[in-house]
Amino acid sequence: MNFHHCWASFRAPFAAIGNSVVTALRATTAEDLAETMQGLGRRARAAAAVLKQASTAAKDKALRAAAEAMRAETPAILAANARDVEAVRHRGATEAFVDRLAFDAKRIAGTAKGLDDVAAFPDPVGAVMAEWTRPNGLVIQRVRVPLGVIGVIYESRPNVTADAGGLCLKAGNAAILRGGSESFHTSRAIGACLAAGLRAAGLPEDAIQLVPTTDREAVGHMLRMSEFIDIIVPRGGKSLIARVQQESRVPVLAHLDGNCHVYVDGAADLGMARTIVLNAKMRRVSVCGAAETLLVDRAVAATHLAPIVADLLAAGCEVRGDAATRAVDARVKPASEDDYYTEFLEPIIAAKIVDGVAGAIAHVGKYGSHHTDAIVTEDRAAAERFLNEVDSAIVLVNASTQFADGAEFGMGAEIGISTGRLHARGPVGAEQLTTFKYAVRGTGQTRP
Numbered sequence: 001m002n003f004h005h006c007w008a009s010f011r012a013p014f015a016a017i018g019n020s021v022v023t024a025l026r027a028t029t030a031e032d033l034a035e036t037m038q039g040l041g042r043r044a045r046a047a048a049a050v051l052k053q054a055s056t057a058a059k060d061k062a063l064r065a066a067a068e069a070m071r072a073e074t075p076a077i078l079a080a081n082a083r084d085v086e087a088v089r090h091r092g093a094t095e096a097f098v099d100r101l102a103f104d105a106k107r108i109a110g111t112a113k114g115l116d117d118v119a120a121f122p123d124p125v126g127a128v129m130a131e132w133t134r135p136n137g138l139v140i141q142r143v144r145v146p147l148g149v150i151g152v153i154y155e156s157r158p159n160v161t162a163d164a165g166g167l168c169l170k171a172g173n174a175a176i177l178r179g180g181s182e183s184f185h186t187s188r189a190i191g192a193c194l195a196a197g198l199r200a201a202g203l204p205e206d207a208i209q210l211v212p213t214t215d216r217e218a219v220g221h222m223l224r225m226s227e228f229i230d231i232i233v234p235r236g237g238k239s240l241i242a243r244v245q246q247e248s249r250v251p252v253l254a255h256l257d258g259n260c261h262v263y264v265d266g267a268a269d270l271g272m273a274r275t276i277v278l279n280a281k282m283r284r285v286s287v288c289g290a291a292e293t294l295l296v297d298r299a300v301a302a303t304h305l306a307p308i309v310a311d312l313l314a315a316g317c318e319v320r321g322d323a324a325t326r327a328v329d330a331r332v333k334p335a336s337e338d339d340y341y342t343e344f345l346e347p348i349i350a351a352k353i354v355d356g357v358a359g360a361i362a363h364v365g366k367y368g369s370h371h372t373d374a375i376v377t378e379d380r381a382a383a384e385r386f387l388n389e390v391d392s393a394i395v396l397v398n399a400s401t402q403f404a405d406g407a408e409f410g411m412g413a414e415i416g417i418s419t420g421r422l423h424a425r426g427p428v429g430a431e432q433l434t435t436f437k438y439a440v441r442g443t444g445q446t447r448p
Helices: 003-010 012-025 030-052 056-072 074-090 095-101 105-120 159-170 181-200 217-224 238-247 270-282 298-314 323-328 356-367 380-389
Strands: 128-133 139-146 149-154 174-178 208-210 231-235 260-264 291-297 318-321 348-354 372-376 394-397 434-441
Touching: 030 139, 030 149, 030 174, 030 208, 030 217, 056 074, 056 105, 056 159, 056 181, 074 095, 074 105, 074 181, 095 181, 105 159, 149 159, 149 217, 159 174, 159 181, 159 208, 174 217, 181 208, 217 238, 231 238, 260 270, 260 298, 260 356, 270 291, 270 298, 270 372, 291 298, 291 356, 298 318, 298 323, 298 348, 298 356, 318 323, 323 348, 348 356, 356 372, 356 380, 372 380, 380 394
Parallel strands: 149 174, 149 231, 174 208, 260 291, 260 372, 291 348, 318 348, 372 394
Antiparallel strands: 128 139, 139 434
């Protein structure tokens, strides 16, 4: 397809965004909302039946066309995002919150590239996971198939609209996306790009639908739509995840909070430790892989703790520590018990001295969220013990927790980091959005 020749026919959704947003933001009756959500479900189920049979070429064409649409419509997306950012600033949002919401041309380009990357990945649908032949001659294959209809509920990050929609499409699933009210206009602009891509490939636009209202009760409807939605993927803070897990009648693939730790072991190289801790916390404080707690082995507290704390303070990070940490720098504030449980998502870190790798593992086990945790050490035995005993979705040795990202894992993009133990764990990419069935081929066998 010559995309630029066809682009004029795709611009209608952008011209209509303003009017559709006004309509979506109007108060609706409970009956209107229920019918709206049921309609989304019915259309998604019908689209899922088409996507299940869609060719790899068609899905990849849609993804690439959507990426090109995002690049072409960068000004429209930036304008929509500016409207969202202005609104949250007016409500007194923190700078960390604004950072999660804000888009610039670089972030739009990165999100578009993510769609291209997903298109370049092998199609998981139809992949044979295992194959064997029984003594009676039956040939059995375990084959990847789509999950069906995926409901994604997320908060402020508008790039999730593209990531989630693109990954669901690649895996042959229809998607119903409910972004946060704070990113409503940005998500609508991105959704129009996804719709343009689907049209370009001849696939149903209903394959990726955005909930067209900011009414919080729409989430409640999604959680009860077990006849239409096969799995719910929530991505957000503890209150959102708790609500979804408590109320959902649909299976949940949860992305919990990222209370991530960096443990500086007694055998850590100081230069490496300083670099990793600073990056893990301060590269981008608003992402779920940002370090929230620093643990330092008592054996090297006298040599390692002060320079690491000084680096953090110099970078503008508030450090809250135990008595031993406060003793090395008067600028360290006292840490409460709650601080060690907290995902700050701000330039704040809790710090504590622990007794070796055993103390670090115990601390992570008590306070952590099973998301991402790292050890800095030159001791291979300590590294292996940390890898084996820390029960988190991602465990790193001598690397920043900020690598907790599907793209960094070579997966193109992700919907989130699953911290559960069933179905998928860690970055959730296209492959993790499939299930499997058994294809059994015989030559007339009957069971005696």
